[in-house]
Amino acid sequence: MREYDYVVVGAGSAGCVLAARLSEDPAVRVAVVESGGRDRRPExxxxxxxxxxxxxxxxxxxxxxxxxxxxxxxxxxxxxHVVGGCSSVNAMMWVRGHRDDYDAWGDAAGDAWSYDGIEPYFRRAERWTGGGEGRSVYGTR
Structure with missing residues (x-):
């Protein structure tokens, strides 16, 4: 029987990011459990x-x-219900959400949850391709 330091339930976007971050430490053993199948459908x-x-x-x-x-x-x-979770069945769309929502959460839970507090994490998840140095689909960086 294998032993793990962490078991992540669900291989959707959040589960996969969490498992990847935890496994950055080579001393940590991480298992990811997903009830859905592999994401092999061309659709x-x-x-x-x-x-x-x-x-x-x-x-x-x-x-x-x-x-x-x-x-x-x-x-x-x-x-x-697949490796990748909802991100595998959402037409490859990405929406950050509205700044006002995050700022309201920041007012309630602290500045780390404000839009400015989490924007660096959005940028970390995004890859910009195309013209315009320092630009993204959300405006100037």
Whole structure:
């Protein structure tokens, strides 16, 4: 039986980043457990094809509770059931979120959670390709 210092449950974006960061220390043994399969379907790598992953073994096939504002209807809520998690079934989209939301969290939880506090972590996760030195899709760096 193998022993691990950490067991990360879920190989979605957060789980994979967490496991990668923990395993930067060569003395640490990290296991990642994922109930979904490998991300081998071509639809995962073709942005326009992502709907073909819905309601397959790559998706948990969740629905919301009945929504009062929608006349009691439920909404289908695709969630990745695959290595890569939801990031494997989201058409390769990336959205940082709105500055005001992070700043409100920063007001409640401390400046580290403000937009300026977490922006360096966004930049660390992003790769900019294209023209414009020092620019990103979110503005000047």
């Amino acid at each position: 995962i790598r073709i942005p326009a094809a992502f709907p073909k992953l819905f309601k397959t073994s790559y998706d948990w096939n969740f629905s919301t509770a009945e929504q009062h504002g929608l006349g009691g209807r439920e909404l289908y809520w695709p969630r990745g």
